[in-house]
Amino acid sequence: MKPGPFFIEIVQVAALLGLAPLFIGWVRMLKCWTQGRSSAGILQPYRDLAKLFSKNIILAENASWIFRFTPYLVFGTAILAGGIIPILSFDLPLAPTADVIVLVGLFAIARFFTALAGMDIGTAFGGMGASREMTIASLAEPAMLMSIFTVSLANKSTSLGQIVQVIYSGQSVLRPSIIFALLAFILITLTETGRIPVDNPATHLELTMIHEAMVLEYSGRHLALIEWAAMMKLFLFVMLGIACFAPWGIAGTIDFVAVLTAFIFMVLKLAFIGIGLIFIETGLSKMRLFRLTEFLGAAFLMATLGMLSFYILE
Amino acid sequence: MAQISSFLAAIVLLTAFGMLVQRRVYGLINLFAWQGLFLSINTAIVGYITNRHHLYISSILTLSLKVVLLPYILHILIVRLKIRKEVETVMNIPSTMFIGIALVIFSYYLTEPITEHSTLITRSTLAVALATVMIGLLMMITRRHAVTQIIGFLAMENGLFFAATSATYGMPLVVELGVALDVLIAAFIFGIFFFHIHTTFDSLDVEQMARLKEGD
Numbered sequence: 001m002k003p004g005p006f007f008i009e010i011v012q013v014a015a016l017l018g019l020a021p022l023f024i025g026w027v028r029m030l031k032c033w034t035q036g037r038s039s040a041g042i043l044q045p046y047r048d049l050a051k052l053f054s055k056n057i058i059l060a061e062n063a064s065w066i067f068r069f070t071p072y073l074v075f076g077t078a079i080l081a082g083g084i085i086p087i088l089s090f091d092l093p094l095a096p097t098a099d100v101i102v103l104v105g106l107f108a109i110a111r112f113f114t115a116l117a118g119m120d121i122g123t124a125f126g127g128m129g130a131s132r133e134m135t136i137a138s139l140a141e142p143a144m145l146m147s148i149f150t151v152s153l154a155n156k157s158t159s160l161g162q163i164v165q166v167i168y169s170g171q172s173v174l175r176p177s178i179i180f181a182l183l184a185f186i187l188i189t190l191t192e193t194g195r196i197p198v199d200n201p202a203t204h205l206e207l208t209m210i211h212e213a214m215v216l217e218y219s220g221r222h223l224a225l226i227e228w229a230a231m232m233k234l235f236l237f238v239m240l241g242i243a244c245f246a247p248w249g250i251a252g253t254i255d256f257v258a259v260l261t262a263f264i265f266m267v268l269k270l271a272f273i274g275i276g277l278i279f280i281e282t283g284l285s286k287m288r289l290f291r292l293t294e295f296l297g298a299a300f301l302m303a304t305l306g307m308l309s310f311y312i313l314e
Numbered sequence: 315m316a317q318i319s320s321f322l323a324a325i326v327l328l329t330a331f332g333m334l335v336q337r338r339v340y341g342l343i344n345l346f347a348w349q350g351l352f353l354s355i356n357t358a359i360v361g362y363i364t365n366r367h368h369l370y371i372s373s374i375l376t377l378s379l380k381v382v383l384l385p386y387i388l389h390i391l392i393v394r395l396k397i398r399k400e401v402e403t404v405m406n407i408p409s410t411m412f413i414g415i416a417l418v419i420f421s422y423y424l425t426e427p428i429t430e431h432s433t434l435i436t437r438s439t440l441a442v443a444l445a446t447v448m449i450g451l452l453m454m455i456t457r458r459h460a461v462t463q464i465i466g467f468l469a470m471e472n473g474l475f476f477a478a479t480s481a482t483y484g485m486p487l488v489v490e491l492g493v494a495l496d497v498l499i500a501a502f503i504f505g506i507f508f509f510h511i512h513t514t515f516d517s518l519d520v521e522q523m524a525r526l527k528e529g530d
Contacts, residue, residue, distance in 0.1 A: 174317055176324030294335070297408035301331060304415050309327070312422050312441045313320040 005093045008254050009083055012092070015263070016082035020235040021045035021228070023270050030278040045231065052224035060121045060217060070117035071218065071225040077110045078232040087239050088262045089251040090161040099158040100148045103240070104141065107192070110229070111137055118214030125206060129213025132289065136198070136210065139296035140191045143184055146303035150181040151244045153310050160240075164247040176313050180306030182245045187299035189241060191292075193234040196281040198292060208286065238273050242266075315363050316435045322356040323439040326476060327418070330449040333469055334414050334456075335407050339397055342465050343388050349472055350380030357479050360436055368487045369479070375494050376475065384468060387501050388461070395512050397461065405456050414449050421445040428481075439480040446473030460511060460518040464504050471497055 025042040032039035059068070081103055083094040098106075115133050118126035152158040154177050155166040191198045199210040206213070215226050243250065249265025251258035287295060329349040336342045354376040361369025421444035429437045450470030454463045475493075478485045485493075508518060515522045 174321050176321050179321070180324065180328070294407050297411050298335065301411045301415065302328075305324070305327065305331070305418070308415075308418055308422065309320075309324045309442075313324060313438050 005091065005254060008089050008091070008259065009093055011259065012087045012089070013079055013082050015087060015266075016079070016232060016235060017228075019267075019270070020231040021049060023235050023238070023274065024231045026271065026274045027277055030274055031281065034278055034282045049224050049228055052227065053221050055220045057220035057222055062122065063217075064120055066113070067117050067120040067217075068222070070113045071222040071229075073113050074110045074229040075225040077106045078229045078236065081106050081236050082232065084160070085236060085239050086160050086164055086243050086247070086250050087266065088259050089254060090164045090243075090247075091252060091254055092161065095159065095161045100152065100160060100163075100240075100244075101145070101158055103160075104144055104148065107233070108137070108141065110233075114211075114214050114226075118217075121217045123217065125213045125216050129210055129216070132210045133214060136191060136292060136296070139293060140188055140299070143296055143300040143303050144188045144192070146300060146307065147181045147184040147188060148244075150177050150184075150303055150306040150310060153307065154178055154181075154314070160243050164243055164250055165252075167247055168252070177306040177310035178245065180302045180309060182241075184299045184303035184306065185241055185244070187295065187302070189237045190280065191296060191299070193237055194230070195234075195277065197284045197287050197295060200286050235270075238270065239266075242269055242273075315359060319356055319359050319363070319436060320438060322352050322359070323442040323476075323480075325352045326356065326472075327442050327445060330446045330469060330473070331411070331414055333465065334410055334449055334453050337407075339392055339459075339461060340389075342462060343385050343392075346388075346465055346468060346472075347381050347385040349469065350376055350384075353472055353476055354381065356439075356476070357484070360479055360483065363435060364483050366483055368490075369484050371487060372475075372484055372490045375490065379494055379498060380468070380472065383498070384501055387505065388465070391505055391508055392461065395461075395508060395518065397459075397518065410452070410456050413452060417448040417452060418445040421448055432481075434480075434483065436480040436483070440477060443473055443477035443480050446470075446476055449473075458519050458521055460508060460520055463520070468497070468501075 022042065022045070025045045028044065029039040029042050080094075083092065084098045084103060086092060086095065111133065115130035118130040118133075120126070148158075151163065154175060155163040157163055157166065190196070194201055194211045199212075200208060203209055204212065211230065215223065218226055246269070249262055249269070251262040326349055329345050329352065333342055333345045333349070336345055354373045357369050357373040357376060361367065361373060418441075422441040425441040425444055429440055432440075447470050450466050450468075450473055453466035453469060457463050457466060471493075484490065511518060511523075
């Protein structure tokens, strides 16, 4: 029996929903180990989410519809992105509807509404977080697009499925443009998902937080959805990176064996990327906010160098 | 093999940019040593592809001079002169980066007619070599500190060597030996001058030298 294309789409979104907290749990567990603490276990994010879902929502008096709508929108865009990025198979029914540039747009919509919701209540922290997030976004998004353009140029398509196919068919691995784009993409992933040199995901200190400051007013299932979406965002960026730079293992044909192999490959890659992420996080300390222009400037520089070296050297 | 060569060219360009944005003197010297290392590997690979044995000698010369000896001399200088502070830059770093990118595009534009008529396998790296020279020059302009200006000068020399390798498969060995000797002697002279500047002005900041006027 051959499973239909919609079956693979459902499996993929289910994998996204189920594995994103597990990946965060793995990263947190590794971080605890590297710092000599005992960890709360790899399943702790699930327990956190379950706790938040069971709590009541407390809304501020002046909260508008934007504030109530944002968690669902952020969660929805994350799921939609999960239907487009080839996580298990690149033969997805949703994939032809959107390419990588649309994906960047999806993440931008989620960010835009989070910033609006942060300002909606009118607290000082929400506004501060929103302004910081937008400052960073204005620097990170050009670099992200540049990196994606480089990958698209080198693989002759902006559709992720096509990119994976081109990488499968080619033999050359040591392409300077791809390496530069990968370096830029790593820096941007750290920025967009709020990992350590940019934002400390574990902090609750008002003066340093960025993402946390915007969602400070949320509670109950709204907060659960936003937290879950943030976990999915990290997972999706890792998957986007895998699809663009190291897609080996992603299934082409839809049958159970190929999908199962793809799943095993994905879990292995996630485990390794988690270890790599922890190496970066323990090796670096959080940057001052005004140093971020240099950090993201470096990301933009590398993405641009990647594009130039595609023209000059290849 | 040609692909490895162009990959190393990209890495050399990356180290050039790294030196452009690096704030600390120690980091700068380490990056300079790395650039020399990649350059010498690249020279050896070009020598292997084109079967020209004198390139091996210049590769070893680069390795011993620019990876070991010059960084060592600079390290000793920094320890003796007690320079620990962050390097001052004239412009802020992101705008320096953008000028660097513009220089890469400019050098690509400049070398394109040459690479079109060339038949060498290393022809595509010529633009990168020229960009390395220009970034070295940019570094000399944007830095205030005498030591970092010298490192910029040495990075320029790296770029020229790279350009010679990619445009004509390297200079004749006699010329290369002469250049190596010159650079070595220049490094010694720089060292002596640094000590003199340091004892006269108590600083290696070249801005201070503008104050060299008779009493007013």
